[in-house]
Amino acid sequence: MSRILVIDDDIQVCETMHSLISRMQLTCENAQTLTQGLERLEAAAFDVVFLDVHLPDGDGLDALPTIKEAPSKPEVIILTGKGDPDGAELAIKGGVWDYLVKPSPIKNIMLTLNRVLAYRKEKKRQKPPMALNLEHVIGKSPVMRACFDLVAQAAQCDSNVLITGETGTGKELFARTIHANSLRANGPFIPVDCAALTETILESILFGHVKGAFTGADRDRTGLVKQADTGTLFLDEIGELPVSLQKTFLRFLQERTFRPVGDHRETQSDFRLIAATNRDLETMVLKDSFREDLYFRLKTILLPLPPLRQRKQDIKPLALYFIDQICNIQGKPTKGIDGDVFAILEQYHWRGNVRELANTLERAVVAAGEGKTIFAMHLPPDIRIKVVKNQLQGRSLPAPPSPPGTDPLPHPGISDPCPHIPALREFRSDMEKRYLQNLMQETRNDLKKMLKLSGLSRSHFYALIKKHGIDV
Known part of the structure:
Protein backbone atom coordinates (compact mmCIF):
# COMPACT_ATOMS: atom_id res chain seq x y z
CA MET A 1 0.00 0.00 0.00
CA SER A 2 1.32 3.44 -0.96
CA ARG A 3 2.27 5.78 1.87
CA ILE A 4 1.62 9.54 1.74
CA LEU A 5 3.08 12.24 3.99
CA VAL A 6 1.38 15.63 4.42
CA ILE A 7 3.64 18.41 5.76
CA ASP A 8 1.41 21.38 6.64
CA ASP A 9 1.04 23.52 9.77
CA ASP A 10 -2.72 23.88 9.23
CA ILE A 11 -4.29 21.08 11.31
CA GLN A 12 -7.58 21.33 9.40
CA VAL A 13 -5.77 20.79 6.10
CA CYS A 14 -3.94 17.79 7.57
CA GLU A 15 -7.18 16.26 8.82
CA THR A 16 -8.94 16.82 5.49
CA MET A 17 -6.06 15.30 3.53
CA HIS A 18 -5.84 12.37 5.94
CA SER A 19 -9.55 11.64 5.47
CA LEU A 20 -9.32 11.93 1.68
CA ILE A 21 -6.22 9.75 1.35
CA SER A 22 -7.63 7.11 3.70
CA ARG A 23 -10.80 6.92 1.54
CA MET A 24 -8.49 6.17 -1.40
CA GLN A 25 -7.25 3.18 0.65
CA LEU A 26 -3.81 4.67 1.04
CA THR A 27 -1.77 5.19 4.22
CA CYS A 28 -1.38 8.80 5.34
CA GLU A 29 0.76 10.51 8.00
CA ASN A 30 0.84 14.19 8.95
CA ALA A 31 3.56 16.57 10.14
CA GLN A 32 2.96 20.16 11.27
CA THR A 33 6.57 21.34 10.90
CA LEU A 34 9.41 20.85 8.46
CA THR A 35 11.52 19.22 11.18
CA GLN A 36 8.81 16.66 11.96
CA GLY A 37 8.39 15.94 8.26
CA LEU A 38 12.10 15.34 7.69
CA GLU A 39 12.23 13.07 10.75
CA ARG A 40 9.34 10.97 9.39
CA LEU A 41 11.02 10.73 5.98
CA GLU A 42 14.18 9.40 7.62
CA ALA A 43 12.24 6.91 9.76
CA ALA A 44 9.90 5.44 7.13
CA ALA A 45 9.42 5.10 3.37
CA PHE A 46 6.89 7.38 1.63
CA ASP A 47 5.83 7.45 -2.01
CA VAL A 48 4.45 10.99 -2.11
CA VAL A 49 4.84 14.13 0.01
CA PHE A 50 2.29 16.96 -0.01
CA LEU A 51 4.40 19.94 1.01
CA ASP A 52 3.34 23.39 2.21
CA VAL A 53 5.72 26.26 1.39
CA HIS A 54 5.37 28.50 4.46
CA LEU A 55 6.04 26.43 7.57
CA PRO A 56 6.78 27.60 11.14
CA ASP A 57 10.41 26.44 11.04
CA GLY A 58 11.40 27.06 7.44
CA ASP A 59 10.58 27.32 3.76
CA GLY A 60 9.36 24.16 2.07
CA LEU A 61 11.04 25.05 -1.22
CA ASP A 62 14.42 25.41 0.50
CA ALA A 63 14.01 21.90 1.91
CA LEU A 64 12.92 20.42 -1.42
CA PRO A 65 16.33 18.92 -2.36
CA THR A 66 16.61 17.26 1.06
CA ILE A 67 13.09 15.84 0.84
CA LYS A 68 13.65 14.44 -2.64
CA GLU A 69 16.90 12.82 -1.47
CA ALA A 70 15.25 11.06 1.50
CA PRO A 71 15.88 7.28 1.52
CA SER A 72 12.58 6.51 -0.27
CA LYS A 73 13.12 9.25 -2.91
CA PRO A 74 9.47 10.42 -2.71
CA GLU A 75 7.63 12.43 -5.33
CA VAL A 76 6.62 15.89 -4.09
CA ILE A 77 3.41 17.86 -4.67
CA ILE A 78 3.37 21.46 -3.45
CA LEU A 79 0.12 22.37 -1.67
CA THR A 80 0.24 26.02 -0.62
CA GLY A 81 -2.20 28.69 0.45
CA LYS A 82 -0.47 31.48 -1.49
CA GLY A 83 0.25 30.93 -5.15
CA ASP A 84 3.56 32.50 -6.17
CA PRO A 85 4.68 32.38 -9.84
CA ASP A 86 8.36 32.62 -8.89
CA GLY A 87 7.89 29.95 -6.25
CA ALA A 88 6.10 27.70 -8.75
CA GLU A 89 9.00 28.11 -11.18
CA LEU A 90 11.55 27.20 -8.51
CA ALA A 91 9.46 24.24 -7.40
CA ILE A 92 9.12 22.79 -10.89
CA LYS A 93 12.83 23.31 -11.56
CA GLY A 94 13.42 21.49 -8.28
CA GLY A 95 11.56 18.45 -9.60
CA VAL A 96 8.10 18.62 -7.98
CA TRP A 97 5.27 16.72 -9.62
CA ASP A 98 2.68 19.51 -9.35
CA TYR A 99 2.02 22.90 -7.73
CA LEU A 100 -1.46 23.17 -6.19
CA VAL A 101 -2.99 26.21 -4.47
CA LYS A 102 -5.34 25.84 -1.50
CA PRO A 103 -8.26 25.50 -1.50
CA SER A 104 -7.90 22.98 -4.31
CA PRO A 105 -10.88 20.86 -5.42
CA ILE A 106 -10.90 17.36 -3.96
CA LYS A 107 -11.30 15.93 -7.45
CA ASN A 108 -8.10 17.66 -8.62
CA ILE A 109 -6.11 16.41 -5.62
CA MET A 110 -7.30 12.82 -6.17
CA LEU A 111 -6.55 13.00 -9.89
CA THR A 112 -3.05 14.38 -9.26
CA LEU A 113 -2.33 11.79 -6.59
CA ASN A 114 -3.47 8.88 -8.77
CA ARG A 115 -1.31 10.11 -11.64
CA VAL A 116 1.80 10.56 -9.53
CA LEU A 117 1.38 7.07 -8.04
CA ALA A 118 1.02 5.60 -11.55
CA TYR A 119 4.17 7.49 -12.59
CA ARG A 120 6.07 6.19 -9.55
CA LYS A 121 4.94 2.62 -10.23
CA GLU A 122 6.14 2.90 -13.82
CA LYS A 123 9.45 4.39 -12.72
CA LYS A 124 10.11 1.48 -10.37
CA ARG A 125 9.79 -0.94 -13.30
CA GLN A 126 12.61 0.75 -15.16
CA LYS A 127 16.16 -0.57 -14.92
CA PRO A 128 18.18 0.80 -12.00
CA PRO A 129 20.28 3.90 -12.64
CA MET A 130 23.77 3.34 -13.99
CA ALA A 131 26.80 3.52 -11.73
CA LEU A 132 28.61 6.75 -12.63
CA ASN A 133 32.34 7.25 -12.86
CA LEU A 134 32.63 10.52 -10.89
CA GLU A 135 36.41 10.85 -10.83
CA HIS A 136 37.42 14.37 -9.69
CA VAL A 137 33.75 15.34 -9.05
CA ILE A 138 33.36 16.06 -5.33
CA GLY A 139 29.96 16.51 -3.69
CA LYS A 140 27.39 14.77 -1.52
CA SER A 141 24.95 17.64 -0.94
CA PRO A 142 21.33 17.18 -2.11
CA VAL A 143 21.73 19.74 -4.92
CA MET A 144 24.79 17.88 -6.23
CA ARG A 145 23.06 14.51 -6.08
CA ALA A 146 20.31 16.02 -8.22
CA CYS A 147 23.01 17.05 -10.72
CA PHE A 148 24.39 13.51 -10.74
CA ASP A 149 20.92 12.20 -11.64
CA LEU A 150 20.89 14.50 -14.67
CA VAL A 151 24.42 13.40 -15.59
CA ALA A 152 23.22 9.78 -15.52
CA GLN A 153 20.28 10.67 -17.79
CA ALA A 154 22.55 12.51 -20.22
CA ALA A 155 25.10 9.69 -20.27
CA GLN A 156 22.49 7.12 -21.32
CA CYS A 157 21.43 9.00 -24.46
CA ASP A 158 22.94 11.01 -27.29
CA SER A 159 20.84 14.16 -26.92
CA ASN A 160 22.27 17.68 -26.80
CA VAL A 161 23.12 18.99 -23.31
CA LEU A 162 23.27 22.59 -22.10
CA ILE A 163 25.22 23.10 -18.85
CA THR A 164 24.61 26.41 -17.08
CA GLY A 165 26.16 27.93 -13.97
CA GLU A 166 28.29 30.73 -12.62
CA THR A 167 31.98 31.02 -13.45
CA GLY A 168 34.01 28.38 -11.63
CA THR A 169 31.20 25.88 -10.93
CA GLY A 170 32.84 23.14 -13.00
CA LYS A 171 30.95 23.17 -16.29
CA GLU A 172 33.75 21.62 -18.36
CA LEU A 173 34.37 19.01 -15.65
CA PHE A 174 30.73 17.95 -15.85
CA ALA A 175 30.87 17.91 -19.65
CA ARG A 176 33.86 15.58 -19.48
CA THR A 177 32.05 13.45 -16.88
CA ILE A 178 29.04 13.02 -19.17
CA HIS A 179 31.38 12.08 -22.02
CA ALA A 180 33.33 9.61 -19.86
CA ASN A 181 30.10 7.82 -18.86
CA SER A 182 28.53 7.77 -22.31
CA LEU A 183 28.72 5.28 -25.18
CA ARG A 184 31.16 7.71 -26.83
CA ALA A 185 33.68 7.47 -23.99
CA ASN A 186 36.28 5.90 -26.29
CA GLY A 187 35.90 8.74 -28.78
CA PRO A 188 37.58 12.17 -28.56
CA PHE A 189 36.41 15.05 -26.35
CA ILE A 190 36.97 18.27 -28.32
CA PRO A 191 36.49 21.61 -26.46
CA VAL A 192 35.77 24.79 -28.43
CA ASP A 193 36.13 28.23 -26.78
CA CYS A 194 33.29 30.16 -28.45
CA ALA A 195 34.47 33.43 -26.89
CA ALA A 196 37.64 33.22 -29.00
CA LEU A 197 35.86 32.68 -32.32
CA THR A 198 35.52 35.52 -34.82
CA GLU A 199 33.99 35.54 -38.29
CA THR A 200 37.43 35.51 -39.96
CA ILE A 201 38.63 32.33 -38.24
CA LEU A 202 35.35 30.55 -37.41
CA GLU A 203 35.02 28.38 -40.50
CA SER A 204 38.72 27.51 -40.67
CA ILE A 205 38.93 26.46 -36.99
CA LEU A 206 35.62 24.59 -36.88
CA PHE A 207 35.45 23.09 -40.36
CA GLY A 208 39.10 23.07 -41.42
CA HIS A 209 40.49 24.05 -44.84
CA VAL A 210 42.25 22.59 -47.84
CA LYS A 211 45.68 23.52 -49.08
CA GLY A 212 45.66 26.81 -51.01
CA ALA A 213 42.26 27.93 -49.69
CA PHE A 214 43.79 31.25 -48.58
CA THR A 215 47.18 32.89 -48.11
CA GLY A 216 49.21 30.83 -45.68
CA ALA A 217 47.16 27.63 -46.11
CA ASP A 218 50.15 25.50 -47.10
CA ARG A 219 48.50 22.20 -46.15
CA ASP A 220 45.13 20.63 -45.46
CA ARG A 221 43.85 21.18 -41.92
CA THR A 222 41.19 19.11 -40.15
CA GLU A 237 30.94 29.88 -23.38
CA ILE A 238 28.28 29.50 -26.07
CA GLY A 239 26.63 32.69 -24.79
CA GLU A 240 29.63 34.72 -26.01
CA LEU A 241 29.10 33.70 -29.63
CA PRO A 242 28.25 36.77 -31.78
CA VAL A 243 24.75 36.76 -33.30
CA SER A 244 26.31 36.96 -36.77
CA LEU A 245 27.92 33.54 -36.22
CA GLN A 246 24.97 31.79 -34.59
CA LYS A 247 23.24 31.01 -37.89
CA THR A 248 26.35 29.17 -39.10
CA PHE A 249 26.37 27.13 -35.90
CA LEU A 250 22.69 26.29 -36.18
CA ARG A 251 22.97 24.83 -39.68
CA PHE A 252 25.78 22.42 -38.97
CA LEU A 253 24.22 21.40 -35.62
CA GLN A 254 21.03 20.48 -37.47
CA GLU A 255 22.61 18.72 -40.44
CA ARG A 256 25.93 17.54 -38.96
CA THR A 257 27.37 18.40 -42.39
CA PHE A 258 29.84 21.12 -43.33
CA ARG A 259 32.27 22.18 -46.04
CA PRO A 260 35.97 22.86 -45.26
CA VAL A 261 37.17 26.26 -46.48
CA GLY A 262 38.24 26.00 -50.12
CA ASP A 263 36.62 22.58 -50.65
CA HIS A 264 33.57 22.01 -52.85
CA ARG A 265 32.61 18.77 -51.14
CA GLU A 266 30.28 18.40 -48.13
CA THR A 267 31.54 16.19 -45.32
CA GLN A 268 29.94 14.81 -42.18
CA SER A 269 30.84 14.39 -38.53
CA ASP A 270 29.06 12.12 -36.06
CA PHE A 271 29.47 13.93 -32.74
CA ARG A 272 27.54 14.39 -29.51
CA LEU A 273 27.00 18.07 -28.59
CA ILE A 274 27.45 19.55 -25.11
CA ALA A 275 27.37 23.33 -24.63
CA ALA A 276 28.02 25.47 -21.55
CA THR A 277 27.48 29.07 -20.52
CA ASN A 278 27.47 31.37 -17.49
CA ARG A 279 25.03 33.69 -19.28
CA ASP A 280 21.22 33.69 -19.01
CA LEU A 281 20.40 32.55 -22.55
CA GLU A 282 16.65 32.81 -22.00
CA THR A 283 16.99 36.53 -21.21
CA MET A 284 19.35 36.96 -24.15
CA VAL A 285 16.72 35.42 -26.43
CA LEU A 286 14.17 37.98 -25.23
CA LYS A 287 16.69 40.75 -25.99
CA ASP A 288 17.42 39.31 -29.45
CA SER A 289 21.08 38.77 -28.57
CA PHE A 290 20.80 34.99 -28.91
CA ARG A 291 18.85 33.05 -31.53
CA GLU A 292 15.79 31.33 -30.12
CA ASP A 293 16.05 28.38 -32.53
CA LEU A 294 19.67 27.79 -31.53
CA TYR A 295 18.76 28.00 -27.83
CA PHE A 296 16.07 25.33 -28.19
CA ARG A 297 18.43 23.19 -30.24
CA LEU A 298 21.05 23.30 -27.46
CA LYS A 299 18.91 22.63 -24.37
CA THR A 300 17.42 19.21 -25.00
CA ILE A 301 18.83 18.29 -21.58
CA LEU A 302 19.42 21.21 -19.21
CA LEU A 303 21.98 20.75 -16.43
CA PRO A 304 22.11 23.79 -14.07
CA LEU A 305 25.09 23.65 -11.71
CA PRO A 306 24.63 25.25 -8.26
CA PRO A 307 27.03 27.90 -6.93
CA LEU A 308 29.29 26.83 -4.07
CA ARG A 309 27.36 28.96 -1.54
CA GLN A 310 24.34 26.68 -2.12
CA ARG A 311 26.33 23.52 -1.36
CA LYS A 312 28.29 24.47 1.74
CA GLN A 313 28.35 20.90 3.05
CA ASP A 314 30.63 20.09 0.10
CA ILE A 315 33.24 22.70 1.07
CA LYS A 316 35.07 20.47 3.57
CA PRO A 317 35.48 17.45 1.24
CA LEU A 318 36.43 19.80 -1.60
CA ALA A 319 39.06 21.49 0.58
CA LEU A 320 40.55 18.14 1.64
CA TYR A 321 40.64 17.00 -1.99
CA PHE A 322 42.34 20.17 -3.22
CA ILE A 323 44.91 20.24 -0.39
CA ASP A 324 45.87 16.64 -1.14
CA GLN A 325 46.07 17.36 -4.88
CA ILE A 326 48.12 20.58 -4.44
CA CYS A 327 50.57 18.95 -2.05
CA ASN A 328 51.08 16.03 -4.44
CA ILE A 329 51.78 18.39 -7.35
CA GLN A 330 54.27 20.38 -5.25
CA GLY A 331 55.94 17.23 -3.93
CA LYS A 332 55.02 17.97 -0.30
CA PRO A 333 53.48 15.72 2.38
CA THR A 334 49.74 16.32 2.67
CA LYS A 335 48.98 19.03 5.23
CA GLY A 336 46.32 18.96 7.90
CA ILE A 337 43.64 21.69 8.14
CA ASP A 338 42.73 23.45 11.37
CA GLY A 339 39.02 23.58 12.24
CA ASP A 340 38.95 27.39 12.10
CA VAL A 341 39.86 27.22 8.41
CA PHE A 342 36.69 25.27 7.59
CA ALA A 343 34.60 27.76 9.59
CA ILE A 344 35.95 30.65 7.49
CA LEU A 345 35.62 28.78 4.20
CA GLU A 346 31.97 27.98 4.92
CA GLN A 347 31.14 31.62 5.72
CA TYR A 348 32.76 33.13 2.64
CA HIS A 349 30.59 33.96 -0.39
CA TRP A 350 32.81 32.38 -3.13
CA ARG A 351 31.96 34.53 -6.12
CA GLY A 352 34.43 32.42 -8.14
CA ASN A 353 32.96 29.19 -6.76
CA VAL A 354 35.00 25.95 -6.80
CA ARG A 355 37.74 27.50 -8.94
CA GLU A 356 38.23 30.32 -6.42
CA LEU A 357 38.28 27.80 -3.56
CA ALA A 358 41.03 25.79 -5.27
CA ASN A 359 43.11 28.94 -5.91
CA THR A 360 42.64 30.07 -2.30
CA LEU A 361 43.83 26.75 -0.92
CA GLU A 362 46.86 26.77 -3.21
CA ARG A 363 47.80 30.18 -1.77
CA ALA A 364 47.30 28.76 1.74
CA VAL A 365 49.59 25.80 1.03
CA VAL A 366 52.28 28.19 -0.21
CA ALA A 367 51.83 30.44 2.86
CA ALA A 368 52.10 27.45 5.21
CA GLY A 369 55.55 26.64 3.84
CA GLU A 370 57.04 23.59 5.55
CA GLY A 371 54.40 23.58 8.27
CA LYS A 372 52.32 20.44 8.69
CA THR A 373 49.01 22.25 9.25
CA ILE A 374 47.11 25.00 7.46
CA PHE A 375 45.75 27.57 9.93
CA ALA A 376 43.36 30.49 9.39
CA MET A 377 46.35 32.84 9.27
CA HIS A 378 47.49 31.12 6.07
CA LEU A 379 44.29 32.10 4.22
CA PRO A 380 44.44 35.24 2.04
CA PRO A 381 43.76 38.39 4.15
CA ASP A 382 41.01 39.63 1.80
CA ILE A 383 38.94 36.50 2.48
CA ARG A 384 39.39 36.72 6.25
CA ILE A 385 38.52 40.45 6.19
CA LYS A 386 35.27 39.89 4.27
CA VAL A 387 34.17 37.11 6.61
CA VAL A 388 34.88 39.23 9.71
CA LYS A 389 33.08 42.24 8.22
CA ASN A 390 30.00 40.14 7.46
CA GLN A 391 30.02 38.81 11.02
CA LEU A 392 30.27 42.32 12.48
CA GLN A 393 27.53 43.67 10.20
CA GLY A 394 25.23 40.93 11.40
CA ARG A 395 25.94 41.73 15.03
CA SER A 396 25.61 45.49 14.61
CA LEU A 397 22.00 45.45 13.43
CA PRO A 398 19.79 47.45 15.84
CA ALA A 399 17.78 45.39 18.26
CA PRO A 400 14.12 45.03 17.26
CA PRO A 401 11.67 47.24 19.17
CA SER A 402 9.38 45.70 21.72
CA PRO A 403 6.01 44.63 20.30
CA PRO A 404 3.32 47.31 20.62
CA GLY A 405 1.97 47.67 24.12
CA THR A 406 4.85 45.83 25.79
CA ASP A 407 7.82 46.84 27.89
CA PRO A 408 11.32 45.46 27.51
CA LEU A 409 11.94 42.20 29.33
CA PRO A 410 12.99 42.94 32.95
CA HIS A 411 16.56 42.47 34.13
CA PRO A 412 17.15 39.67 36.63
CA GLY A 413 16.59 40.87 40.16
CA ILE A 414 14.29 43.75 39.18
CA SER A 415 10.87 43.22 40.62
CA ASP A 416 8.00 43.21 38.16
CA PRO A 417 4.89 41.46 39.46
CA CYS A 418 3.25 41.06 36.06
CA PRO A 419 5.57 41.44 33.05
CA HIS A 420 3.88 41.24 29.69
CA ILE A 421 5.86 38.70 27.70
CA PRO A 422 4.67 38.22 24.10
CA ALA A 423 4.13 34.80 22.59
CA LEU A 424 7.34 33.40 21.09
CA ARG A 425 5.82 33.26 17.61
CA GLU A 426 4.75 36.93 17.82
CA PHE A 427 8.16 38.01 19.14
CA ARG A 428 10.01 36.01 16.46
CA SER A 429 7.83 37.49 13.73
CA ASP A 430 8.55 41.03 14.92
CA MET A 431 12.29 40.37 15.04
CA GLU A 432 12.13 38.88 11.54
CA LYS A 433 10.36 41.93 10.15
CA ARG A 434 12.81 44.31 11.83
CA TYR A 435 15.75 42.34 10.44
CA LEU A 436 14.36 42.56 6.90
CA GLN A 437 13.77 46.32 7.23
CA ASN A 438 17.35 46.88 8.44
CA LEU A 439 18.70 44.62 5.71
CA MET A 440 16.89 46.61 3.02
CA GLN A 441 18.04 49.91 4.51
CA GLU A 442 21.69 48.81 4.76
CA THR A 443 21.80 47.49 1.17
CA ARG A 444 19.55 50.21 -0.31
CA ASN A 445 17.23 47.51 -1.64
CA ASP A 446 20.00 45.85 -3.68
CA LEU A 447 18.60 42.32 -4.07
CA LYS A 448 21.95 40.62 -4.71
CA LYS A 449 23.47 42.20 -1.60
CA MET A 450 20.43 41.31 0.50
CA LEU A 451 20.59 37.65 -0.55
CA LYS A 452 24.35 37.55 -0.01
CA LEU A 453 24.25 39.07 3.50
CA SER A 454 21.19 37.17 4.73
CA GLY A 455 22.05 33.80 3.21
CA LEU A 456 18.41 33.48 2.10
CA SER A 457 17.34 32.00 -1.19
CA ARG A 458 15.42 34.26 -3.57
CA SER A 459 12.14 32.36 -2.98
CA HIS A 460 12.53 32.40 0.81
CA PHE A 461 13.32 36.14 0.78
CA TYR A 462 10.24 36.97 -1.29
CA ALA A 463 8.10 34.73 0.91
CA LEU A 464 9.24 36.62 4.03
CA ILE A 465 8.62 40.11 2.64
CA LYS A 466 5.16 39.02 1.48
CA LYS A 467 4.48 37.53 4.91
CA HIS A 468 5.30 40.85 6.62
CA GLY A 469 3.72 43.09 3.96
CA ILE A 470 6.99 44.85 3.14
CA ASP A 471 7.35 46.67 -0.19
CA VAL A 472 10.67 46.31 -2.00
Missing part, protein backbone atom coordinates in the same frame (compact mmCIF):
# COMPACT_ATOMS: atom_id res chain seq x y z
CA GLY A 223 38.70 21.29 -38.25
CA LEU A 224 37.54 20.73 -34.67
CA VAL A 225 34.13 19.47 -35.81
CA LYS A 226 35.69 16.62 -37.78
CA GLN A 227 38.12 15.91 -34.92
CA ALA A 228 35.06 15.31 -32.70
CA ASP A 229 33.79 12.53 -35.02
CA THR A 230 32.53 9.53 -32.92
CA GLY A 231 33.09 11.60 -29.77
CA THR A 232 31.86 14.77 -28.05
CA LEU A 233 32.03 18.38 -29.25
CA PHE A 234 32.02 20.74 -26.25
CA LEU A 235 31.04 24.35 -27.03
CA ASP A 236 32.25 26.34 -24.04
